[in-house]
Amino acid sequence: MKYKLIIIGGSAGSFQMVTKILSKIPANFNIPIVLALHRLKHVRHGFVEALSIKSVLPVIEPLDKESLKPGKIYLAPANYHLYVELAGKFALSTEEAVNHSRPAIDLTFTTGAYCYKEKTIGIILSGANRDGAWGLKKVKDWGGKTIVQDPADSQMPTMPKAALEKAGEVDHIYKIDEIIHFLKSLV
Amino acid sequence: MKHVRNSEEIEIGISGIRKLTETLKTRHNFDLGIYASTSLKRRVAKTLIINELATIDELIDRLEASHSFFHQFMLQMTVSGTEFFRDPAFWRYFRDEICKIVSRNHMRIKIWIPGCSTGEEIISTAIVLTEAGIYDKSVIIATDFNEKIIDNCKNKEYSNHMLEMSENNYRRFREDEGADLGIYIEKTKNGFTFDQNIFRNVEYHVYDREENFKIKGFNVVICRNNFIYFTAKYQEMLLEVITKRLSANGYFAIGNKENISFCKDASKFTLLNASEKVYKKTGL
Structure with a gap:
């Protein structure tokens, strides 16, 4: 199988999109999906539960030094940056916010792309700031696949637009249904 | 005008970290090998920016030349982003x-x-x-x-x-x-x-x-x-x-x-x- 890691970055307007994606991912999907989503720093509980309701696969917040496993959806925990490290493990950090965000989408993307290179898929969804743009560029630089939600299909087009601007030409500009179709085709 | 660098834009390779680790061990008896790799690389990148150094080799040169710079470097490496009454x-x-x-x-x-x-x-x-x-x-x-x-x-x-x-x-x-x-x-x-x-x-x-x-x-x-x-x-x-x-x-x-x-x-x-x-x- 070609791909080993899927990272999805989203902010304002992405929650329903992510929920929709997770509800369509089949039970036999065997690439780990990491969700780097902006969230309130002091609300630690409830988000993973909300995402789990419609998800076929289990959604969890990884612990520090936990291994990435296929068949799982990982959500970056509140008030931590989430890194992917060599040897297929997560690492957490409380270092300062990047793009006013912790978790910062850029950091999960750059570290994931560095580890998994061309076996990475990076997807940027709706959002109202520019986090994730640099990260998607790094996915592209390392030879991974880059997908951006069609700004016209996004509730908040700032983040998809910023990603397109920074990364230049991406592999696909998709509406949410096309992203789902693409992911299902990987099984 | 000087381009302000962003630490995410600095690529720190494994070989650079190896050389730095070697220098700190032999010159200053300090072991970087105890640190988790990603946050270590980010912190090293930050010290390059703060000290206006272009490469990790320049950083190593300064660490070899000066003991007081080592202390400064150590402080910069330990900057934390925590808060009062976190959680x-x-x-x-x-x-x-x-x-x-x-x-x-x-x-x-x-x-x-x-x-x-x-x-x-x-x-x-x-x-x-x-x-x-x-x-x-x-x-x-x-x-x-x-x-x-x-x-x-x-x-x-x-x-x-x-x-x-x-x-x-x-x-x-x-x-x-x-x-x-x-x-x-x-x-x-x-x-x-x-x-x-x-x-x-x-x-x-x-x-x-x-x-x-x-x-x-x-x-x-x-x-x-x-x-x-x-x-x-x-x-x-x-x-x-x-x-x-x-x-x-x-x-x-x-x-x-x-x-x-x-x-x-x-x-x-x-x-x-x-x-x-x-x-x-x-x-x-």
Whole structure:
């Protein structure tokens, strides 16, 4: 199988999109999906539960030094940056916010792309700031696949637009249904 | 015009980190090999920016040339992004459960804060002990790797951007919209410091190697969000040291997403609060 890691970055307007994606991912999907989503720093509980309701696969917040496993959806925990490290493990950090965000989408993307290179898929969804743009560029630089939600299909087009601007030409500009179709085709 | 670099834009390769590790080990007897790789690389990238160095080789040259630069570098490497009263629910648990039980059972309360860094956990702990009315029977032992970090921690002036977040955390901790962290704070020209009274029962010690640190019999060890910056191997060693220094039935707190399950000594602990990751030492 070609791909080993899927990272999805989203902010304002992405929650329903992510929920929709997770509800369509089949039970036999065997690439780990990491969700780097902006969230309130002091609300630690409830988000993973909300995402789990419609998800076929289990959604969890990884612990520090936990291994990435296929068949799982990982959500970056509140008030931590989430890194992917060599040897297929997560690492957490409380270092300062990047793009006013912790978790910062850029950091999960750059570290994931560095580890998994061309076996990475990076997807940027709706959002109202520019986090994730640099990260998607790094996915592209390392030879991974880059997908951006069609700004016209996004509730908040700032983040998809910023990603397109920074990364230049991406592999696909998709509406949410096309992203789902693409992911299902990987099984 | 000088281009302001962003630390994310600096690529630090494995070979650069290897060379740097070698230099620090031979010239300064300091082992970078204990640090988790991603945050280490990010911090090294930050030191390049702060010191206006273009490459890791330039950094190595400066470290070889100057001992005082090494101290400066070490301080820059230990910058943490923590806050006062991070995770208010933890501090409530500390106040309502841990403090209550420990102060009932002991005449003196010994608390260890390893890796005290920039001091936020020390101050939060001291304030909770004060408000619980048990600060005068407590001692907080704060440690870090070298004297420069400790000095920096002692005289720390915090920048104003931390204030609002910390005040919000404090109000959440107190569950009182009117609670005011400001009563402990003294404004300075460029930020704020804390009332010296807060530090009256804090003792600072350098923890450079285990055999140089003599204190044991701690009732509580607060070590939140430190393990995440170390390799699994070093974390396991640190946990061993902490386990030995904790008294029987002593309390141990880590960050809410930290993980000791892979460590040998994990079996000596019983999880008391799964959400705030507070353990009790129940094994020997």
